[in-house]
Amino acid sequence: MTPLRELYEYYNYPKAATEERRRALLEEIAPDERDEDNGGRTSLHLAAEFADTEAIAQLAARGADIEARDDEGCTPLLRLAMRRGEKSIPGDRIADAGRLLLDLGASLPRSGRGTTALIEAVRNRHHALAAALIDSGQRIDSTDNYGNSALHILCEAAAHTAREIRQTERRIEGFAERWVSDKQRAETQRELEEQQQEAMRCYMTAGLLLDSGAFDPEEKNSCGKTPFAIASEGGAKWVSALLSGQDPFDEATMKTGGMDIFQALRQRDMEALGALLEAGVDLQQECTDSQMYDFVGQTPLVCALRWGQTEAAAMLLRAGADPNVRTSKGTTAFAVLIEEGCRISDGVERFAPLVELFEANGWNPDTEQNKAGERALALACQHDDYPLAMWVLQHLLERKVxxxxxxxxxxxxxxxxxxxxxxxxxxxxxxxxELLLEAGADPCAADNEGRTVLHCVAEGYSPQQAREAAAMLFDFGRPDVSAADNRGRTPLDVAAERNNETLLKFLLKYA
Known part of the structure; x- marks a missing residue:
């Protein structure tokens, strides 16, 4: 075993009886010697990785290269920052080792390839070390290979912690449904408290990064994500509120995490949405955030329906959202409701109650619901494959108004x-x-092109279906089988063009 390998074994499996040997090894090992079996690390890499400030000072005094790189391009400062967690070595000790390396001339922005010691310190939750690095006076706005700055990585850590907190809280809630030992309850509660403390540490580090003036909360990484987006999407509300410029400890902001109503809808955060509604947010506003391209130009109610968030839509309606509002794209909430509700098997169960809330908010189904000027009945008729459309049509025809x-x-x-x-x-x-005809629909109506209902029947259906549809029209009136549209075609002509002999024979009876 080489002396350097022996030093590595000492750090990994320390024994009080070998302390004297450790000091002897530090004197014996050449400062530039490398452990080829351990990624080409020097003794200074090892001393830094284990936050041994005495060894760092001793090796530096003997001429060890503070900027030596191992086979992965890592300097001793980066190896210190890459150490996983602070459970085996206290955070203050890690921070002291970092400050010492900086005092000895370690470069922060050049501490690694495609990353820096600050980025890795934040990633590995070394908050005290991160604070020391931020305070170093060196450039700290470097990004990794994916365009992430230290603030992006901090937000990822905060989001991960927020997810851990939610999972632990769900476990604690589950204790009411099954037997759990007192020991397990206590351990889980301690775990939750530690996670909550970590959330606060993430918040404090985020504050330091922002106060440095080196980071923009709206800067995008290679995936187009901003630090705020990462934090808000992960539910790290303290951090996202801080990045939004709001007071994270304001009661309302603690619920919203600094999100606006569209961000809350995108994250499906009902708590945040409820807080925003309680605060009296504008319910008729349109989204202007180009990052939410599928929300742009749409109201909160339309956005909720577009994403199938019926619970959120109900909350918006109860808060006073106007279903008659047409967006700048010419769409009403009902046009989206019928489209989205007819795409799912449980459309009636989920979307039908919203129609009643529409009516409670003064919805007028006879107003134009889209740019084509189609009204609610017409939109329902376009979805004759789905039970929701059938329910809507029947409901509208049975209304008191x-x-x-x-x-x-x-x-x-x-x-x-x-x-x-x-x-x-x-x-x-x-x-x-049948419902439309019984309600008084005109079986002889013609459109702007002179096409009658009978023309439409002749154009669109299989022989038997077309005949049955035509027969029902004649049950409620006397459509003119010889009426010509603006192109001079009669229903008889259309039936002939479609080789619909069954319909043609039927219509000839009324010629």
């Missing part, structure tokens, strides 16, 4: 026309048709 059953869009189409289109009829198509 009447809806305009033939309300037209910008192209002059009625809901009955929208029910018939160039697609296969859904399972609720026939029921919807």
């Amino acid at each position: 009447e809806v305009e059953v033939d309300g037209r869009d910008l192209e002059g189409r009625t809901p009955l026309m929208r029910l018939f289109g160039p697609h296969s009829a859904g399972p609720y198509q026939s029921q919807m048709q």
Whole structure:
């Protein structure tokens, strides 16, 4: 065993009886000697890694290179910062070793390849060392290979701690449902307290980084993430509130973490959303944050519905969100509700109660719901494959306040026309048709192009489906089978073009 390897063994398996031997080894080992079996580290790397200030001073006095790099490009200062956790060596001792290395001339910005001692100190929760490095007077705004500054990494550590706290709190809540020993309860409670203390340490280090003036909370890493985004997404509310410029210990801010309403919705943070609603946030505002590209130009209610957050949508409606508001993109909340609710199997259970909240907030289904000028009935008719659309149509037709059953869009189409289109009829198509006709829908209506309901039927369906749909129209009126649209085509012409012999024979009866 080489003397350097023996020193490595001593640090990893220390014994009081070998203290004299340790000192002898430090005198015996050449300052530039390297342990090839341990990544080419020198004795100074080992002394630094184990925060042995006496050895660091002694080796430096003997001419050891403070900036020596091992096979991974790490200097002694970086090896100190990369030490995992502070359980085996107190944080103050690690910080003392760092200050000594700095006093001896260690370079902070050049301490590693693709990282620095400050970045690694923050990553490994060496908060006292991080404070010493921040106070060194050297440049501290370096980034790692992924564009992360020390502030990005601090936010990742804070977010990880926040997740640990939530997990531990859930474990404690679970104790009420199963037997747990007093010892385990006490240990878990101590674990939670330590995690909460770590959260405070992260907050204090974040404050030091911000106070240095070297870091921008809005600077993006290679993934496009800002420190604030990392902290808020991870639920590190003390840190995210600090980065937002708000008082993290304000009661409301402690719940919101400095997030605005759109950030709270993106994070699905109901506590933050509730606090913002209680504070009276503007519910009709539109998102202008380009980082949330799918939210831009949309109101909080539309955003909640777009992401299927029905609980959040209900909270917004109860707080007074106006369902009649059209966004700058021309969309109302209902247009999103029917689209998203018809994509899931439990659409009725989740979205139908929201329609009733819409009505409680003064929703008018006869207003235009999108840029095409389509109203609520027309939008429901476009989703005849889904139970939610069927529920909405039936609900609207049964309302005490009447809806305009033939309300037209910008192209002059009625809901009955929208029910018939160039697609296969859904399972609720026939029921919807009957409901509309029973409610007074005009079976003879024509759009701006002169196309009648019968034209739509002839264009869109299989032979048997088209015949059944046409037959129901004649049950409620007498559509003109010879009525020509603006292109001069009659329903008979369309049926012939589609080779729909079944429909053609039926229509000829009424020619």
